[in-house]
Amino acid sequence: MTNRLPAVVPAALVLTLVLAGCASAGPGASDGTTSTAAAVVPDAGDVLEAPTDAVTSGVPIARHMRDVGTCGEVAKVVGALVEDLPLVRSASQFEESRFVCVWGDDEVSRRSDLVQVTVTGAVGDLSTGVLTADEMGxxxxxxxxxxxxxxxxxxxxxxxxxxxAADEVTVTVTVPHAEVTLTVAQWGELPDLDPERGVTVAKRLLDLG
Structure with missing residues (x-):
C-alpha cells in the first residue's frame, strides 16, 4: 500500500523553550544545571496544541480505535513510558476525532533529565500527504x-x-481511517524506545492484535 509520513506533533518544541530557560538561567547554565524554577515547562497553550489542520470527519474516536476520552485513559494504555511523568495539561487536548497528550516533568533541575512523551491520535480521512516507498526512504x-x-x-x-533541542524517536501506525503517533524526546541522547515497543503501544490504542 502507499505509505505516508506521520503528522508528528513537534515534541521538541516545549523542550526548546525549557532549554532556552536553562541557557539564560545564569551561572548554573554552563554546567548544565539550573534551579528547579528555571526549568519549569512554560504554559504551552498557544505553543503546542492539537493540530488544527488535521483532516478528520467528525467521526468519534471510538468508531476506529479504542474508546479513550482523556489523557489519563491514554496513559493507562501507554504504560511504563509515562508512569513517572506528569501530564502537561496546557499542551494536551481531546476533541471528537483527534487528541494530543503530552507528558514531561516540569520540575527537573538538569537538562540531561529532560524527557517528553507525546501521543497523538486521529480518525477520519487520512489519505492526504501520501508518500511512495522511495520518498519514505x-x-x-x-x-x-x-x-x-x-x-x-x-x-x-x-x-x-x-x-x-532534543533527540526524538517517533513511531506511527496508520490504518484506514485512524492513526496513532508516539514520540519520545530526550535532551542529549536518543531515547530508549525500540520501534517494536512503539508499535505495540499504538496497536493497543487502535485495538489491533
Whole structure:
C-alpha cells in the first residue's frame, strides 16, 4: 500500500523553550544545571496544541480505535513510558476525532533529565500527504513489519531525528481511517524506545492484535 509520513506533533518544541530557560538561567547554565524554577515547562497553550489542520470527519474516536476520552485513559494504555511523568495539561487536548497528550516533568533541575512523551491520535480521512516507498526512504522513514498492522491494511513506521533541542524517536501506525503517533524526546541522547515497543503501544490504542 502507499505509505505516508506521520503528522508528528513537534515534541521538541516545549523542550526548546525549557532549554532556552536553562541557557539564560545564569551561572548554573554552563554546567548544565539550573534551579528547579528555571526549568519549569512554560504554559504551552498557544505553543503546542492539537493540530488544527488535521483532516478528520467528525467521526468519534471510538468508531476506529479504542474508546479513550482523556489523557489519563491514554496513559493507562501507554504504560511504563509515562508512569513517572506528569501530564502537561496546557499542551494536551481531546476533541471528537483527534487528541494530543503530552507528558514531561516540569520540575527537573538538569537538562540531561529532560524527557517528553507525546501521543497523538486521529480518525477520519487520512489519505492526504501520501508518500511512495522511495520518498519514505529519502525522508529517512523506516517501515516496521507487523502482522497485525498488515492484516488491518495498515502501515507502521519510525523516524529518528537529532536536533539542538532534543533527540526524538517517533513511531506511527496508520490504518484506514485512524492513526496513532508516539514520540519520545530526550535532551542529549536518543531515547530508549525500540520501534517494536512503539508499535505495540499504538496497536493497543487502535485495538489491533
Amino acid at each position: 529519502t525522508a529517512g522513514v523506516e517501515e516496521i513489519p507487523d502482522a497485525d498492522v498488515d492484516a488491518a491494511d495498515g502501515v507502521a513506521y519510525t523516524l529518528t531525528s537529532e536536533t539542538d
